[in-house]
Amino acid sequence: xxxxxxxxxxxxxxxxxxxxxxxxxxxxxxxxxxxxxxxxxxxxxxxxxxxxxxxxxxxxxxxxxxxxxxxxxxxxxxxxxxxxxxxxxxxxxxxxxxxxxxxxxxxxxxxxxxxxxxxxxxxxxxxxxxxxxxxxxxxxxxxxxxxxxxxxxxxxxxxxxxxxxxxxxxxxxxxxxxxxxxxxxxxxxxxxxxxxxxxxxxxxxxxxxxxxxxxxxxxxxxxxxxxxxxxxxxxxxxxxxxxxxxxxxxxxxxxxxxxxxxxxxxxxxxxxxxxxxxxxxxxxxxxxxxxxxxxx
Numbered sequence: 001x002x003x004x005x006x007x008x009x010x011x012x013x014x015x016x017x018x019x020x021x022x023x024x025x026x027x028x029x030x031x032x033x034x035x036x037x038x039x040x041x042x043x044x045x046x047x048x049x050x051x052x053x054x055x056x057x058x059x060x061x062x063x064x065x066x067x068x069x070x071x072x073x074x075x076x077x078x079x080x081x082x083x084x085x086x087x088x089x090x091x092x093x094x095x096x097x098x099x100x101x102x103x104x105x106x107x108x109x110x111x112x113x114x115x116x117x118x119x120x121x122x123x124x125x126x127x128x129x130x131x132x133x134x135x136x137x138x139x140x141x142x143x144x145x146x147x148x149x150x151x152x153x154x155x156x157x158x159x160x161x162x163x164x165x166x167x168x169x170x171x172x173x174x175x176x177x178x179x180x181x182x183x184x185x186x187x188x189x190x191x192x193x194x195x196x197x198x199x200x201x202x203x204x205x206x207x208x209x210x211x212x213x214x215x216x217x218x219x220x221x222x223x224x225x226x227x228x229x230x231x232x233x234x235x236x237x238x239x240x241x242x243x244x245x246x247x248x249x250x251x252x253x254x255x256x257x258x259x260x261x262x263x264x265x266x267x268x269x270x271x272x273x274x275x276x277x278x279x280x281x282x283x284x285x286x287x288x289x290x291x292x293x294x295x296x
Contacts, residue, residue, distance in 0.1 A: 079282075093119070160276075
């Protein structure tokens with residue numbers, strides 16, 4: 001029985017994506033090639049690795065066993081590359097990093113730029129997800145490192161402080177005069193009758209706000225969805241609606257736009273961003289260096 005590293009990485013991608021098509025895209029393989037590789041693996045084993053359904057695929061018991069061993073093999077390969085890279089030029093280290101919206105948009109760009117400039121042989125796969133999705137992925141070995149809000153259960157993971165992230169309401173300077181008047185904070189629930197400007201796509205922050213709106217018993221009325229905090233603040237400045245974004249982004253935009261930042265009084269609006277990993281001492285050398293260099 002012979003599975004190469006491409007086979008194992010492809011199979012992990014398929015299981016993570018929940019479809020052969022999605023796995024092929026992540027592995028940068030044609031769908032036909034990916035399907036042929038999976039069939040070849042199943043023929044070598046003499047049993048199916050995937051249960052195929054109308055909504056995608058999931059691993060059979062033997063497929064789940066392959067997932068477990070493939071992760072161990074690929075993690076060991078990453079660790080080997082990281083350690084050998086200290087002695088050899090040209091070998092590439094690879095880090096799988098998951099982070100929430102605030103970390104990706106406001107805190108990681110500068111931190112990763114500095115790290116990558118110092119370590120030209122290291123590549124980083126960075127993906128945005130909700131904090132509880134990140135914790136599960138790190139615990140299951142689907143990612144090397146996660147950056148999450150401390151509102152989630154981090155039991156069983158090693159953690160390091162990263163940054164403090166406060167969510168604030170943003171309103172036009174000449175608009176929404178009844179919100180946060182005279183320097184007072186405001187509860188998120190009192191904002192939910194307003195029109196909101198939000199993030200486009202499957203944003204972790206937007207899902208987080210929608211969750212707390214639902215807990216407050218009202219829907220989040222998002223009139224416009226945009227792809228950056230700068231664009232959101234520009235729309236707020238022109239009176240289209242209000243928004244809730246990280247304080248770091250709001251403070252930066254306030255320097256050039258006619259907007260006000262209003263403190264949210266809800267406890268969940270103040271979040272400590274935390275780096276998490278399964279076992280720090282089991283990470284490849286380049287992943288350990290990343291944590292060491294970006295931690296608070």
